[in-house]
Amino acid sequence: MKAQLLCTAMLCAALSLTGCDKVSQAMAGQKAAADIPESAYPERVLWGDLHLHTANSVDAFGFGNRLGPEDALRFARGEEVTSSTGIKAKLARALDFVVITDHAEGMGSTMALYNAPRIMVRDPQVLRWYDMMHEGPDQSVQAMAEILQARAKGTLPPMFRDPAASAKRTHNVWNTHLDTVERYNDPGKFTAMMGFEYTLMQGGNNLHRNVIFRDGKDRVGQIDPLDPTNEATPDKLWDYMDAYQARTGGKVLAIPHNSNVSNGLMFMMSDGAGKTMTAAWAKRRADHEPVVEVTQIKGDSEAHPFLSPNDEFAGFGTNGWDIGNLMLTEAKKPEMYASEYVREALKRGLALEQKLGNNPYKFGLIGSTDSHTSLSTGDENNFFGKHTGNEPSARRAMATQSLGTTLGRFGWQYLAGGYAGVWAKANTRAAIWDALARREVYATTGPRMTVRFFGGADFKIDDLKGDWVKTGYARGVPMGGNLTVGTGARPSFIVSALKDPDGANLDRVQVVKGWVDSAGALHEKVFDVVWSDMARRKQAQGKVPAVGDTVDVAKASYTNTIGAPVLGTVWTDPEFNPAYRAFYYVRVLEIPTPTWPAYDALRFKIQLGPDVVTKAQERAYSSPIWYTPASAKPAAA
Amino acid sequence: MTLRDRAAAWLHEPLVHFLLAGAVVYAMLSGRAPDLGERRILVDQAAVSQLAARWTQSFRRAPSPGELDGLIADYVRDQAYYREALRLGLDKDDEVVVKRMRNKMLALAASEAEAASPSDIQLQELIDKNPARYAAETRFSFDQVYVGADSPKSRDKARMALAKLRGGSRSEDVSQPVPIPLHFAGEPASTVASMLGDSFVASLRDLPTGQWSGPVLSGVGLHLVRVSARTAAAKPRLEDVRQAVENDWRANTARRAEDAAYRRILEGYDVVIEMPK
Numbered sequence: 001m002k003a004q005l006l007c008t009a010m011l012c013a014a015l016s017l018t019g020c021d022k023v024s025q026a027m028a029g030q031k032a033a034a035d036i037p038e039s040a041y042p043e044r045v046l047w048g049d050l051h052l053h054t055a056n057s058v059d060a061f062g063f064g065n066r067l068g069p070e071d072a073l074r075f076a077r078g079e080e081v082t083s084s085t086g087i088k089a090k091l092a093r094a095l096d097f098v099v100i101t102d103h104a105e106g107m108g109s110t111m112a113l114y115n116a117p118r119i120m121v122r123d124p125q126v127l128r129w130y131d132m133m134h135e136g137p138d139q140s141v142q143a144m145a146e147i148l149q150a151r152a153k154g155t156l157p158p159m160f161r162d163p164a165a166s167a168k169r170t171h172n173v174w175n176t177h178l179d180t181v182e183r184y185n186d187p188g189k190f191t192a193m194m195g196f197e198y199t200l201m202q203g204g205n206n207l208h209r210n211v212i213f214r215d216g217k218d219r220v221g222q223i224d225p226l227d228p229t230n231e232a233t234p235d236k237l238w239d240y241m242d243a244y245q246a247r248t249g250g251k252v253l254a255i256p257h258n259s260n261v262s263n264g265l266m267f268m269m270s271d272g273a274g275k276t277m278t279a280a281w282a283k284r285r286a287d288h289e290p291v292v293e294v295t296q297i298k299g300d301s302e303a304h305p306f307l308s309p310n311d312e313f314a315g316f317g318t319n320g321w322d323i324g325n326l327m328l329t330e331a332k333k334p335e336m337y338a339s340e341y342v343r344e345a346l347k348r349g350l351a352l353e354q355k356l357g358n359n360p361y362k363f364g365l366i367g368s369t370d371s372h373t374s375l376s377t378g379d380e381n382n383f384f385g386k387h388t389g390n391e392p393s394a395r396r397a398m399a400t401q402s403l404g405t406t407l408g409r410f411g412w413q414y415l416a417g418g419y420a421g422v423w424a425k426a427n428t429r430a431a432i433w434d435a436l437a438r439r440e441v442y443a444t445t446g447p448r449m450t451v452r453f454f455g456g457a458d459f460k461i462d463d464l465k466g467d468w469v470k471t472g473y474a475r476g477v478p479m480g481g482n483l484t485v486g487t488g489a490r491p492s493f494i495v496s497a498l499k500d501p502d503g504a505n506l507d508r509v510q511v512v513k514g515w516v517d518s519a520g521a522l523h524e525k526v527f528d529v530v531w532s533d534m535a536r537r538k539q540a541q542g543k544v545p546a547v548g549d550t551v552d553v554a555k556a557s558y559t560n561t562i563g564a565p566v567l568g569t570v571w572t573d574p575e576f577n578p579a580y581r582a583f584y585y586v587r588v589l590e591i592p593t594p595t596w597p598a599y600d601a602l603r604f605k606i607q608l609g610p611d612v613v614t615k616a617q618e619r620a621y622s623s624p625i626w627y628t629p630a631s632a633k634p635a636a637a
Numbered sequence: 638m639t640l641r642d643r644a645a646a647w648l649h650e651p652l653v654h655f656l657l658a659g660a661v662v663y664a665m666l667s668g669r670a671p672d673l674g675e676r677r678i679l680v681d682q683a684a685v686s687q688l689a690a691r692w693t694q695s696f697r698r699a700p701s702p703g704e705l706d707g708l709i710a711d712y713v714r715d716q717a718y719y720r721e722a723l724r725l726g727l728d729k730d731d732e733v734v735v736k737r738m739r740n741k742m743l744a745l746a747a748s749e750a751e752a753a754s755p756s757d758i759q760l761q762e763l764i765d766k767n768p769a770r771y772a773a774e775t776r777f778s779f780d781q782v783y784v785g786a787d788s789p790k791s792r793d794k795a796r797m798a799l800a801k802l803r804g805g806s807r808s809e810d811v812s813q814p815v816p817i818p819l820h821f822a823g824e825p826a827s828t829v830a831s832m833l834g835d836s837f838v839a840s841l842r843d844l845p846t847g848q849w850s851g852p853v854l855s856g857v858g859l860h861l862v863r864v865s866a867r868t869a870a871a872k873p874r875l876e877d878v879r880q881a882v883e884n885d886w887r888a889n890t891a892r893r894a895e896d897a898a899y900r901r902i903l904e905g906y907d908v909v910i911e912m913p914k
Contacts, residue, residue, distance in 0.1 A: 043818055044817070044818070044828065044831075044832060047831070094827070096831075118715075120691055136732070136733065183880065183883075183884055184884065186880070186881070189825075448831070450816045450832070451816065452816040464814045465809075465810075465814060466807075466809035466810060467809050468814055469816070469818075496814055496816040497816065498815055498817065498857055499856075499857055500856075501831075501832065501834035501855060501856025501857050502834055565785075565786045565858045566783070566786075566814075566815050566816075566857065566858070568816075
C-alpha cells in the first residue's frame with residue numbers, strides 16, 4: 001500500500017517548497033527564543049504534554065481522528081476546537097508547552113490509504129480494511145485494531161512492511177508538520193516542540209520511545225523520523241540520535257513509556273538484546289534516555305503490589321494493564337513485573353551501577369497523555385478518551401477496549417492523565433529540553449500540584465523558611481540531581497507540595513527510598529514524611545491512618561473539608577547507611593476524588609459495573625535524587 | 638490533515654473520482670445535476686495509460702498484458718456498477734456515500750483557500766474585529782505572603798501578619814513556606830492564574846497599590862498582597878502579533894471558504910424542514 005501512495009507524497013513535496021517561505025516571513029511578529037531571558041534558577045513549574053498523537057498517526061486516523069497538528073496545537077494553548085466526533089472541546093486551563101509525537105512508522109499512511117482510490121488496493125486483506133474504514137466509525141476502529149494485531153503478530157500484508165516505500169511520504173508529512181509547529185511556537189508564552197514516537201515493539205511487547213528535539217525546523221528539518229519497523233532493540237534509535245547531533249549541532253533525547261505493557265522487556269538486567277549488560281551499554285542508555293514517562297492513559301508504571309507488598313498505595317492505574325502485553329498477544333507472568341515498574345528499575349539501576357560503574361536506569365519522571373484524539377485532556381471531568389473511538393459517550397466506560405479481541409481490557413481502565421511538570425528557567429524549547437536533560441521534572445496523574453524537592457547534607461527544619469528555594473539551590477540539589485554527603489552527615493531533604501489551585505487538597509507527602517546493599521540485594525521503603533491533620537492522624541505501626549473520603553460518586557463530587565492545601569517539611573533519612581547507593585523520590589497523594597467514569601455516569605445517566613474504579617487518590621511523582629557513596633566510582637552523568 | 642495534503646490527495650484520486658468531482662464542480666457552477674443517461678463506458682488511451690502508470694509506481698515494473706487487461710476489466714466493472722447504482726439511486730440513502738461526497742466538496746473548497754495569502758490590511762481587520770484576543774495580557778508586579786487554608790483561625794493569623802508587614806517586617810519572615818514565589822515581577826495574568834487560580838487574579842485587579850492588604854483568597858488559601866504595579870493590556874500592534882493573527886487568518890480562511898461554498902450550493906435549494914408534532 002505504501003508504495004502505491006508515493007504519488008501523493010511526491011506531489012506534496014512540490015507544494016511544500018512554498019510553505020517554507022511563508023514560514024520564514026511569518027517569523028516576524030513572534031518573539032525569538034533568544035529574547036526570552038532565563039532566570040537564575042527555575043521559578044515556576046511549566047505544565048505540558050510530551051506525548052500526543054494527531055490524524056497523522058497511523059492508528060489515530062484509523063480510530064477516527066480527523067484533527068491534524070494545527071487543531072492539536074490550538075487546543076493545547078487553550079482554544080476551543082471541535083473533536084472528530086463533533087463535540088466542542090476546550091481545556092479549563094491552557095498548557096505551557098506541547099510536543100506532538102506522531103508515530104514515525106507510516107506517518108500519514110492511514111490517511112493516505114483512506115483517501116486512496118479503491119481500485120489501487122490490490123491485497124484482499126488491505127481492501128477489507130479499506131472498506132471497513134469507509135463504512136463507518138465502529139468498523140474503522142475494528143479495522144485499525146486488526147491492523148495493529150496483525151502488526152504485533154507479524155502477519156501484516158507485505159506492502160505494510162516496506163519502510164523504504166513509506167519514507168517519501170513520511171518526509172513530506174513531517175515537513176508540513178514542522179512548518180505548522182513553527183507557526184505555533186510562541187517563546188515565553190506557549191512552546192511547541194518537535195518530536196515523534198519511535199514505536200519499537202517485540203511482538204506485542206511495548207518498547208516505545210518518544211523522541212524530543214531541542215531545536216527548530218532549521219535543524220530538525222534536516223532529518224526525517226526514524227521508522228522502527230524490523231527493529232527489536234533501541235540501538236538503531238540511539239545511532240540515529242547521535243547522527244542527528246553530529247550533523248546538525250542540535251540536541252535530542254528519548255523518553256520510554258508504558259513499561260507496564262512491555263512484558264518484562266523495558267528495564268532488564270541484561271542489555272536490550274538479552275545479552276550481558278556492559279558498562280558502555282549502560283552509559284549509552286542513560287545518556288540517551290534521561291527521563292521515563294511513568295503515567296499516562298494506558299496505565300501507571302510507578303509501583304506494582306506484587307513488587308511492593310508493603311506499599312498500600314502501590315498499584316494505582318494497573319487495572320487491566322497488568323494482565324498482558326500491549327497487544328494482549330501474551331499474558332503477563334509475575335516474574336515480568338520487575339522489568340516493568342519504574343521503582344524496581346531505579347533499584348536495578350543502583351545494582352547495575354555497583355557492578356558496572358554506570359547506571360543505565362538513572363532517569364527522571366514525567367507524565368503525559370498519549371492521547372490519540374489530538375486533544376491533551378488530563379482532567380477527570382474533561383476526558384476525551386484514549387482515541388476517537390472512545391470520545392465522550394454513554395457506552396465508552398463499559399465497552400471492551402482490547403484491540404481486536406473481546407478479552408481483557410475495558411474503557412474504564414483508561415486513566416485521564418497525566419501531565420509533565422517541568423522546572424524550566426524560561427518557557428522556551430531550549431529551557432524545557434534542558435530541564436528534561438537534567439531531570440528537573442516530575443509526573444502527575446493529571447492534577448497540577450506544585451512540588452519542590454531538594455536534597456542536601458545538612459538541611460534543618462529552619463531551612464524551609466524565608467527564601468527557602470534559594471537555600472535549596474545554594475546548599476543542595478533539586479529533583480533529578482546527584483547527592484554526596486561528607487563523613488558523619490546524613491542526606492536531608494526539603495520538600496514542599498502545593499495543591500492544584502483548581503483541584504483537591506493533599507493527603508500526604510511520602511519519600512520513596514530505594515537502595516542496594518553491599519551484597520547487591522535490592523531494598524525499598526516508603527516514608528510518610530508530612531501529612532494533613534498530623535495532630536489527629538497519629539502514626540501507628542509505621543502507618544498513617546487514611547485521610548478519609550468526601551467523594552459522592554452519584555454526584556461526581558468531593559469537598560476540600562479534609563486534607564491540606566500545602567504540605568512541607570525537612571526530612572532526614574533515619575536509616576541512612578553511607579556505604580549503600582540509594583535514591584529518594586517524592587510521592588504526593590491527593591485526597592480521594594471521582595474518576596472520569598463517575599463523571600460519565602452522572603453525565604450520561606449510565607450504570608457502571610461493580611469493578612469500575614469510581615474514586616482514586618491522584619498523585620505526583622518527583623524525579624529521584626541519587627546518593628552515591630563518596631568512595632564509589634562516580635556515575636556517568 | 639493539512640489543506641495541502643487534502644488538495645494533493647484529491648488530485649490523485651482515480652479517474653472515476655476525478656470525473657465525479659468534475660461533474661460536481663460543473664453542477665456547482667451550473668446548478669445542474671450530471672447526466673446519468675450516458676450509456677457508454679469509454680476507457681480511452683489516457684485512462685489506460687494512467688492505470689498502467691499507477692501499477693508501475695506501486696510494483697516498480699510495468700504490468701504484463703494480462704495484468705493490464707485485469708486492471709481495465711476492473712475499471713469497467715467499477716464504472717458499470719457505479720453508474721448502475723447511481724441510476725437506481727443507491728447513493729441516496731447511503732450515509733457513507735453522502736459523507737464521502739461532502740468530504741470531497743470540502744477538499745475542493747480547502748484547496749482554493751490554501752492558495753491565498755493574507756495582506757496586512759486583512760490581518761489588521763482581524764485584529765480590529767477582536768482586539769482583546771490579540772492584546773498583551775495585563776501584567777502584575779506584587780509581593781504575596783501565604784497565611785494558610787481559609788479558616789477563622791487563619792483569618793485571625795492574617796490580621797496579625799498584616800500588622801507585622803505594615804510595621805515593616807520582611808515578607809520572607811512572615812510567610813508560611815509554599816513552593817511559589819514571594820515576589821512576582823511583571824508576570825502576565827495567565828501565569829499568576831496557573832499558580833493561584835483565576836479568582837486571585839480577579840482580586841489583584843482591584844487591590845490598592847503600594848500597600849499590604851488582604852487577606853485575599855486564592856485557589857490554595859489566604860494571602861496578604863502588596864501590588865506594586867499593574868500594566869494594563871496594551872492595544873495590539875500588527876508587528877507584535879503577526880504570527881498569531883496569521884494563524885487565525887489561515888484557520889478562518891479554510892472555514893470561510895467552506896461556508897461560502899456551502900452557501901453558494903444552498904442558494905440553489907429550498908430547504909423545507911417538517912418537525913414531528
